[in-house]
C-alpha cells in the first residue's frame with residue numbers, strides 16, 4: 001500500500017473517518033479500468049457526458065462557496081475554482097467528446113441521471129444550510145479524491161492506456177498544487193470557525209458524516225459510469 005498525498009490535517013481525518021467508503025471510491029473498478037486501460041470506451045463516454053452536467057452544478061456549488069467565504073484566501077480559491085471549472089476543466093470533456101462526435105450542445109442538453117442529480121444537490125444543500133466548512137466537507141471528496149486518484153494513477157497506470165489524458169489532468173503538478181492549496185485553505189477555514197481543537201467539537205462528527213456521504217455519492221457516480229457500458 002503506497003502513501004497518499006498530503007493535502008492537510010482535516011482531509012486526513014475525514015478520509016480516515018470515512019472508513020471502507022474511501023477505498024470503495026478511490027479504488028473503484030472504474031478507476032482501476034482507467035489505470036490499466038480495460039475500462040470499456042462506452043462506460044468512459046457515458047461518464048464524461050454525465051460529468052459535464054455534474055461540473056455545471058459543481059461550479060454553482062463553488063459559486064456558493066464564494067458567497068460563504070469570510071477571508072480573502074477563501075474568496076480567491078473559491079472564485080478561482082469557479083473560473084477553472086467553467087473555462088478549463090469542462091474543456092477536457094468537450095475535447096474528448098468532440099473526438100467521438102458528441103457536440104457541446106449535446107453535452108449541455110444531456111439528461112441528468114439520478115446518481116448525478118443526487119450528488120450535486122446534496123452538495124448544494126450542505127452549503128445552503130451551513131457555513132463554508134459544511135460546504136467544503138461535501139466538496140472535498142471530489143476535489144482531493146481526484147487529486148489522490150490522479151496522483152496514484154500517474155505512478156501506476158499501464159503504459160498505453162487510452163485514458164492517459166484524463167490521468168494527466170489530475171496527476172499533473174498544476175492540479176496537485178491546487179489540491180495542496182485547497183487543503184491548507186480547508187485547515188484554516190476549519191480552525192477559524194471551530195478552533196484549533198476542532199476534533200473535539202460537537203460539529204466534527206457531523207462534518208465527518210457529510211464527507212462520508214459525499215464519498216459514497218462519488219462511488220455511486222463511478223457505478224453509474226460502469227452501467228453505461230451495459
Ligand SMILES: Cc1ncc(C[n+]2csc(CCO)c2C)c(N)n1
Pocket residue numbers: 051054055058081084085089142143144146147218221
Ligand atoms: C463526479 C466527479 N467528481 C470529481 C470530479 C473532479 N473535479 C470536479 S470539480 C474539481 C475541482 C475544481 O477543479 C474536480 C477536481 C469530477 N470531474 N467528477
